[in-house]
Amino acid sequence: MYTIEKSKLSDLFGAISASCELYLPVKKAGQNNFTKYEAGTEYCDELKTVKSPKDMFFPQSENIVSFEKTDGKIKVTPDTIPTEKTVVFGVRACDVASFDVLDRVFLSEPADSFYKARRENCTVVATACSEPEESCFCSVFGIDPSEPKADVATWFVGEKLYWKALTEKGEELTKAVASVLTEENADGTVEAEKAKIKEIVKNLPLASLSLDGWDGDATEAKFDAPEWEKLSASCLGCGACTFVCPTCQCYDIRDYDTGHGIQRYRCWDSCMYNDFTMMAHGTPRPSQLQRFRQRFMHKLVYFPANNDGMYSCVGCGRCVNKCPISMNIAKVIKAFGGDKS
């Protein structure tokens, strides 16, 4: 176990960013988002970033290939696979868990080479949630915010940050920044913090959500349920939930005419959009009810069906906070009777 004074965090960030790119939660124009560290950047200790850290590995838009026409021939140039070493600091347990969900999609064969490279090049430093909020329900998905499972786990207690490497990558990073850390036997302090967090988590208002009835076999039971109509009635069809969600992984591939060629890029897409998976004949889900149902069925039924029962929700609660009309996965689960309280 290592420690560093909170007041000396900038030394730590300086040390990390000396050898690689560091991303961490930073408040810009009033909002907390993962941002690249530059000297002077201040860490924001708010619980949640607006966007999840998923665009560390799966950016909102990324160029994949370009085409250029010269002398009647088309030249195809794939964009280069990123090689920068990165560290992302301050990832919460739920977001760490979301990487497992994304890995299922992007690393299963054929693996996505852009995602794979970014994922392998990145060391994840997680931070325990000392003050979980009312919208959090990670415990429902078996995630323990007091004990994030990343390359390095950290805890803010009092005036100190406690640092513990959990993987080889974590050890390596620890070694690289050892000069600014202090070795200290602080298991007692950290254990006490964990116990405190666990107690708060137990009593969170959404902790009573129950996933009974939601699994890979629930398609028939849930698909034609009358609840969907009421739940989706006020959905605006925007993509706020999708884009703040750490596990949503749908994308579109588009071409952009640069004037001197075509740049093909991929970008996040949202199943809530009315042009999602638009085909020549139209869209397969013409109503908002169908699109709304798709999003939740995917997270709670189809994804577990294809991924050994893993849900594609980690209970981060971002959608609870950000949906313009306050409709969210917690309300969906409850509407189907999933509340133990």
Add this chain to the structure above:
Amino acid sequence: MQRIGVFVCWCGSNIAATVDVAKVVESVKGEPGVCFAQDYQYMCSEAGQQLIINAIHEHKLTGIVVCSCSPRMHEATFRKTAEKAGINPYMVEIANIREHCSWIHKDKDEATEKAVILARAAIAKVNLNAPLQPGESAVTKRALIIGGGIAGIQSALDIADAGYKVDIVERSATIGGKMAQLDKTFPTLDCAACILTPKMVEAAQHPNITLYTYSEVESVKGFVGNFDVKIKKKARFVDENKCTGCAVCTTKCPSRKGGNEFNCNLDNRGAVYIPFAQAVPNVAVIDSTRCLHFKTGKCGLCEKVCSAGAIKFDQQDEIIEEKYGAIVVATGFQISDVTKFDEFQYTKHPDVITSLELERIMNAAGPTKGTLLRMSNKEHPKDIVFVQCVGSRDNTARGKCYCSKICCMYTAKHAMLIREKYPDVNVHVFYIDVRTPGKNFDEFYRRAVEQYNVDYIKGMVGKVYENENGRLTVQAVDLLADRRIMLETDMVVLAAAIEPSSGVKDIASMLTASIDTNNFLTEAHPKLRPVESPTAGVFLSGVCQGPKDIPETVSQAGAAAVKVVGLLAKDKLVTNPCTATPNELMCNGCSSCERVCPYGAIDYVEKEVNDHGKREVRRLARVNSALCQGCGACTVACPSGAMDLKGFSNRQIMAEVDAICK
């Protein structure tokens, strides 16, 4: 994908001296869609056109780009060339490499580079061109004239003489309009009735003209060449075919309390009346608001005295439906409300009158049988004051910002007539400016001043009030002498501003013709199309378009008639194919486009659409391509881009932008 041919013209040395045409040809060969490119000395020549035709055939071209002079010069030429070769004429685009390039640049490299870019933009556009077909619509060979004053009568006569049917709709009981009320006309001082009534009779007797007097236009639907109009023929309660115009009923009618509009209410008429002796048609009409039979159910005297049996108390309003190819608006004017100018005592003193009232007083058929008398005591006046610009050139809320144009001249006329007939009467005229731009107008005015000693005073009248002796005092300023004047007079005549007739707003909205802030109808172009309304098929005649005197009105009426004849002479109208067209799946029916359309070409229909399997009834914009002129205002007003313009589509223009910014 199009198969595009690019033809680069040398224009002798006009282009070739500054633009390396061979390089342009080489550069465009790699552009998308281009499968043929060639330069030639004179593309517009017979040989050049043949070269294009041959290339179209040989290379199976679907679109062509001509890099040459301005499209304003030869676009039509090359469209015809394309048509001759069997491709749609709208598959031609011109890159203007002469006026916009070779003629203004000296550096050959620079000019060549620009020519290539302009050619590329034209190629990008042609790639998105679609064949366009001009539409056709039939023309109903009948015209409608709204308003039966001198403007309407003149237009009707001219159109009728050209051999077309014309209907005149006039809301009062006779045609003739304001001119019939006038005594004499400037600058010749001939009698208005003497020159007008023959025209009225001619109109009534013309085999091609139908008169609908005491009638109003109820609704107008349709568009140029195909207007469907409903005309309401108001009940006269007199059988037009039986009435002989003997006027016995009008003298016997016991209800005589109401004013006589023809004499500006300076005397009274019966409830059954003929507006004036030379009325056309010379048929009585019963004013049901005044008739005792309608009020009490009794009386019926007129019915008893009518030997022709023409009185029909049970007559009903009648709706006539007719189709027209063209409509002329000739709704004329009215005297604006002078009661708002109370400093002149118009509402309080009977000797303060408007100029039109003076016309009636001076007229032999008027309330005083043509003798100039004070209306207060029927005595001969010694002094008369004329006040100019009452309400004209007045930027305040009660006035009109414009010049009424006719007042200076008719005041000079009045002054002269009075001095001629009654040399003992002193005439004073207060004016801001005397405006006499017209043939023999200034001479006329100078005669009033020099020969008839009319006292013209530059200055405005501030106030008029009654003296103890019953005469009026006029308080004014003489601007030239820079002094205040107190003038005692017997009569004050106000040159009230003229304004478009009441009801013109309703007519304009029925016709979707636009009106300006003063309610004058707007012309399609203030200089080049002054007798056409922006709405195709609607023409303007007389004062409804702006203040004017009789000769101007008559000439405009003739001009409008020629435009109508030009339209009716066609069997079919070919419509501009570059019109706006809405994408039904994207249209919201929000009405933004309709509001900016200067031609009233857009309306809305409730229509079922099939939006990818979802069927629903939506409110959709519909463009009448016979009316649309292709300006594109609607395309930008439309937020969703549902409205697009053929020939200049969003995609085409953006493709040009892209090509230029490459």
Add this chain to the structure above:
Amino acid sequence: MQKVRGLVIKRAGELLSDGTVTRVLGYKCGDFFYDVTPAFFESADQLSDLEYGSFCGANLSKYLINACKDQKEGKILVLLKPCDTYSFNQLLTEHRIDRDKIYVIGVGCKGMLDIEKLKAMGFKGITKVLDNGDELDIKTIYGDKKCKRADALLEKCVCCKGKDFKAFDEVIDVEEPGEKGADRFEGVALLENMTSEERFAFWNNELSKCIRCNACRNVCPACSCMKCVFDNPVSGAAGKVNSNSFEEKMFHIIRAFHVAGRCTDCGECSRVCPQGIPLHLLNRKFIKDIDELYGDYQAGEEVGSRAPLVNFTFDDAEPSIVHERGNE
């Protein structure tokens, strides 16, 4: 507002029972006090879930577009706050909704609260907010807190348009008539007074947060196009993402331009933006320009009024006025 809620439930129940309306469009309470969801209620017994409290900022008028189109029988009762009635009128002006199918209850409002502002004040784990006159009692999992009500108002309520209903069939209001809010153009003027470089930096900072979730567009009652240009592959402007600073700006400029003269300044765009971008500053800029250049105009004040961008006068200002005024 508890009192208004009671009256609304009672009246809505009556109107449902006597068949005047068949549906009620209102707000449904959620797990916390702040997470109300717009919802339809189809019978009197469902109304127990109807909420009308300090977090009912959502403008319900846009839902009427779809509700008027579905084939369901009967009228829709809708709850509209004074400011919402402007949007309602604007939708009527644009023929997007059918007045005959709608029964409007105007509900009184003393200003709605902004959960984001409370969070920004540092309150964590908020589970309940009690309205206590000028003060708020805030219950959180980390203890009870207090703050001034005025400090937690939504931006649109800070600049309240006033308590007049511009459209209604009946009104339920127990609040004292209030004053109009602060000058809504203050924020715009502040930016106008900056230098061009400062403004550029400000907007770069704000708009770079945009994740192009389209929440601002989809919630906007003026953005009621069947198909948005930004979703239309042939419009030349389609895009799903802000791939760079140009797209961020393009989307927001065009969106603001398309609603210019039609925007009632209902403030929904700013309220729903997950990244807290002050989008109202764009719309209000257009409104301020329109007011200054073409005369005061409030969209939705009057049904059928002619929006400034589909109107003109002969002596309108020339575009060069932009180049001549203010700071470079």
Add this chain to the structure above:
Amino acid sequence: MQVNENAKEWKPLIVAFCCNWCSYAGADLAGTSRLSYPADVKIIRVPCSCRVNPMFILKAFEKGADGVIMCGCHPGDCHYSTGNYYARRRMTLLFSMLDYLGIDRKRTRVEWVSAAEGQKFSLVMNDFAKTITELGENVKLGDIRCKK
């Protein structure tokens, strides 16, 4: 933006939207009268200034234009009677918004040029090109992918 390879000198790219009835004809007259203006100006013909969608202007900037100018008939002389009045309002508001976002206000302009004003057309284009050259390359409003 175009780079003249030989001179290595930056040249601005200016897009001009000209109404068919007045300004385009004015440009023709400038040509006929041999009144020169920089080749950086490229004209796109539109039926009326009211056809110019703000999107076209932003599109031009996106693709690398350094300045955009729109020319129409003088107010009161519109071939379609009212088109330029609508265009005037649209452009005023658009330009004001661009300025509000901190984008160089001088990169956009509206000029009314009649078919008889060849001289004015040439003067306007010379002046606008000079302004844009002084402002330099447009960096605030372009898509980075379009840069060469």
